[in-house]
Amino acid sequence: MKCPYCGETREKGIIESSEPINFMKEVRFVNRAKKSLGEFNLATPPLGGRASIEVFLCRDC
């Protein structure tokens, strides 16, 4: 997948966490995303497990 900013090839990987992974507009130390603030839960870890999401990294940007 190409980087939309510089056009170089991005590396596929994952971000993982033992806590929920949420899209938020600013840093807040919370576990649950609040939809009223435009936040969105991307992944929730299973009991005793880890949450993960697929991401693409551009090392040039």
Ligand SMILES: [Zn+2]
């Ligand atoms: Zn880039």
